[in-house]
Amino acid sequence: MLRTLDPRLRLRHLQCLVALASHRSVLKAADALAQTPSAVSKSLAELEAITGETLALRHRKGLELTPAGHILLRHAAQAIGALRDGFELLGTGEKAxxxxxxxxxxxxxxxxxxxxxxxxxxxxxxxxxxxxxxxxxxxxxxxxxxxxxxxxxxxxxxxxxxxxxxxxxxMEPLVMAVRPGHPLLDAPALQPADVRAYPMVLPMKGTYIRPAAETFLQSSGIGMPQQLVETLSSTMARSLMRTGDAIWFVPYGVIELDLDDGLARTLPVDTSPTSAxxxxxxxxxxxxxxxxxxxxxxxxxxxxxxxxxxxxxxxxxx
Structure with a gap:
């Protein structure tokens, strides 16, 4: 049966669906939309009534769209994007x-x-x-x-x-970056235990590069360091490396400018297996x-x- 566009449908319904898909939480979606959680829940319930479909399910780990929800989401995002583009072209009459x-x-x-x-x-x-x-x-x-x-x-x-x-x-590998003058740069023969003895900065668990870093540390015999800092902040990781003896295990592209400017060095460790x-x-x-x-x-x-x-x-x- 061919469905017609229901006159009850409003832009807020589509915005609600997109926000829920993005944040997977009624509370976070409400915050993003500057609405109350009850208003978001009401919009979702209204949209489900309009479509006659269950669009989202709540689980312990958060909210998840159903197959019907994903179908509607794709078109809702396109519609909102088209409206956004249209509004950007309004104003002076000149091409934005x-x-x-x-x-x-x-x-x-x-x-x-x-x-x-x-x-x-x-x-x-x-x-x-x-x-x-x-x-x-x-x-x-x-x-x-x-x-x-x-x-x-x-x-x-x-x-x-x-x-x-x-x-x-x-292709790009991870590298072990340290400050110029780091004690390990003068080591005649770098041993896994020598590296493990220094603090190390790694990307947080849940990031895609963290398993690559852990796999390399284990397979190379270095193992997990005695002191570990986990962060997504390049600013903090760079400060820890520059102002102390921390080793920053980082994608080459992130540290490249520091290496070019002489503000960092890489340890003589073959990290090519981490390339992605x-x-x-x-x-x-x-x-x-x-x-x-x-x-x-x-x-x-x-x-x-x-x-x-x-x-x-x-x-x-x-």
Whole structure:
């Protein structure tokens, strides 16, 4: 039976569904929408009554959309995105600058993306980049909701890549970064026990690179350090490394500028087994906006330039 658009449907119903899918919690969705939790629950109940479907289920770990909820979500996100684009074009009557909405993981934030933005601005002055940071999982959710055009960084876990496309740009390892003058840099023959004796800064559990770091530490005989700091903050990790003897186990792209400026060194440890692909993640369906396609072309050029330079730098540091 063909369904018609129910006149009871309001924009707040669609906004509610998108917020619940993004935050997986009535409380967090209410906070994001500046509404009360009861108002969010009411909007969800009304939307379920309008559609005649159960759209979300509550579990211990949070709220999860049903298959029907995911179907409606895809179209709700598209509708809200189309309205947002329309409002951006209103105003002066002149063509508004085209926005490229990107999600950036830390490994791409220091060098790759800034270099691409500089080159893009030199060629396409009408493009405006809106950059969002976050964890891999958070950015992929926003990509699926069409709040982002693409995500740039390390490839995610295969379970999170369903329905999206990844374009490989280059391989990147984790490295063990320390301050210049660190005692381990003068060690005649670095032993696993020597590394384990110093504080180490690792990405938090739940991030995609944490298992890669732990697997390497165990397989290399280093094991988990006696003193450990877990953080997603590059600012804090960099401070711990620079002002003490902490070892920062970090993607090369995050520490690259510090290495170039002589503010950090890498320990002579072969960390190549931790290498993973860095690239562009898109929905892989439909046509990307022109601005996003132009930006991706520039990204490919910049990544090509970076490959050989990164390889030479790693050889020199090693």
């Amino acid at each position: 600058p085209e926005h490229v909405r990107i999600g950036i993981l830390p490994t791409a934030a220091a060098t790759l993306v800034p270099n691409a933005i500089r080159q893009m601005q030199a060629r396409y002055s009408h493009l405006v980049v809106t950059a969002h940071g976050g964890t891999n999982a958070d950015l992929l959710v926003r990509l699926k909701l069409r709040e982002l055009d693409l995500v740039i960084g390390r490839i995610s876990h295969p379970s999170e890549m369903v329905g999206i496309s990844f374009e490989h740009l280059y 692909a860095v690239g562009l993640t898109t929905l892989g369906t439909g046509e990307l906006p022109e601005g996003a396609r132009l930006f991706i072309d520039v990204m490919r050029e910049v990544a090509s330039e970076m490959r050989n330079r990164n390889r030479r730098s790693l050889m020199q540091e090693g």
